[in-house]
Amino acid sequence: MSNLRPRRSVLYIPGSNTRAQAKGRTLPVDAVVFDLEDSVASEVKKAAREQVIETIREGGYGNREVVMRVNAARTEFYEDDMTAAVAARPDAVLLSKVESVAEIFAAERHLRGRPETHGIALWAMVETARGLQDIANIAASVRTPEGHRLAGLVLGTNDILRETRVKLVDENRGPVAAWLSFAVLAARAEGLFILDGVYNDFSNTTGFEAECEEARALGMDGKTIIHPNQVEPANRIFGPSEAELEDARAVIEAFSRPENAARGVLSLNGRMIERMHIEVAQRALDMAAQIDALK
Ligand SMILES: CC(C)(COP(=O)(O)OP(=O)(O)OC[C@H]1O[C@@H](n2cnc3c(N)ncnc32)[C@H](O)[C@@H]1OP(=O)(O)O)[C@@H](O)C(=O)NCCC(=O)NCCSC(=O)C[C@H](O)C(=O)O
């Protein structure tokens, strides 16, 4: 499963909100996540499942990845949510509050042996203390036949703060930075993508941009978002900038010169570049091409 696809902006849309679901078809997001979990009250879970099946079947989301978030495996809603996911056939199922490899395997069992579910990926939300403690094993499940559908990890920072009782002062994520970094490490060790949690204050663009910059600096691929206001900044900050693309082209051009054919290391504009930097440069260019292809 190739992970080289843009996931700069991944928009949650409540499963019960048809107006927002319609709006999702018009927004330049990389993915939409129809939520059956926390944005849907218990009393309307059943109606929301039916609604999401209908919305996904209706389509109209173009090249956006279409994802369904299900309630945690430990809840009374999980089995019906997974049955609904099989019926809806999204591109991916986002498992909430994953705490163990067993939950990845259980989801795989739901999808296995049904030709119509072939190609549905699993995304795992890590958002509890136990999940964070076991995140390396959860990510490593991708290496097993039962975990092979796992494509990426998604952080649930609201739940992480709630359970751990960490209190951020002035939105400074210093107290949780080690967990975020460890999550990036776990994802990268297994070739998975990783997305940052949501920023609740959707009218505060400056704060949102700062959190996107921080997440990108930590190595994340994109941001889960909750409101149309957040689409443009997320796309801009997580996409390769024009300066990065220019630099990428310069790196590739430098190594492609005949006089550099046998060289492993070069000087470019006063800095050292090695052949490993070709890979970094090529990735940026490929990502830009993928972004263009979404338009
Ligand atoms: C937060 C909101 C409830 C705010 O909604 P609202 O007051 O309607 O916002 P606006 O009036 O500013 O909306 C303007 C228009 O944009 C549409 N809209 C709003 N949000 C979305 C959306 N998410 N997707 C698509 N379209 C959206 C409105 O319909 C208006 O459209 P129109 O009238 O046609 O112009 C709301 O934004 C919202 O519900 N957001 C998503 C909330 C959600 O899904 N939460 C669950 C996921 S986050 C989470 O669970 C955290 C994680 O698990 C963790 O632990 O951290």
Ligand SMILES: [Mg+2]
């Ligand atoms: Mg959560």
